[in-house]
Amino acid sequence: MVEAFGLDTHEPLVRLAAIVRGADTDRLDLAPEAAGLLAISLGLSRIHSDDHAQLEAGMAVYDALYRCCRDAQGEKHNWSSHQPTRGKVSA
Numbered sequence: 001m002v003e004a005f006g007l008d009t010h011e012p013l014v015r016l017a018a019i020v021r022g023a024d025t026d027r028l029d030l031a032p033e034a035a036g037l038l039a040i041s042l043g044l045s046r047i048h049s050d051d052h053a054q055l056e057a058g059m060a061v062y063d064a065l066y067r068c069c070r071d072a073q074g075e076k077h078n079w080s081s082h083q084p085t086r087g088k089v090s091a
Contacts, residue, residue: 001017002014002017011069012066012069012070013066013069015031015069015073016062016065016066016069018030018031018034019031019033019034019037019065019069020034020037021034022034022035022037022038023035023037023038023041026038033065033068037061037065040058040061041058044057044058044061
């Protein structure tokens with residue numbers, strides 16, 4: 001669809017399309033994020049029985065994925081989470 005509308009030169013949309021295609025067609029190898037989108041979509045379908053409510057809830061997910069494709073390529077989660085010292089409780 002990206003190509004059909006002449007948007008295939010906008011790299012963030014091309015990346016987003018690969019994520020959606022992977023999640024939608026069970027070709028999770030197309031993009032690392034495809035499995036996460038599939039899981040979120042399945043979860044939304046269990047939360048919302050109304051299609052319109054599900055669509056509205058999903059719009060924030062797609063907006064966030066687009067922003068990730070546009071602004072956060074190459075960003076990694078490579079920081080350590082705080083590990084409390086054994087036997088001590090943080091205040």
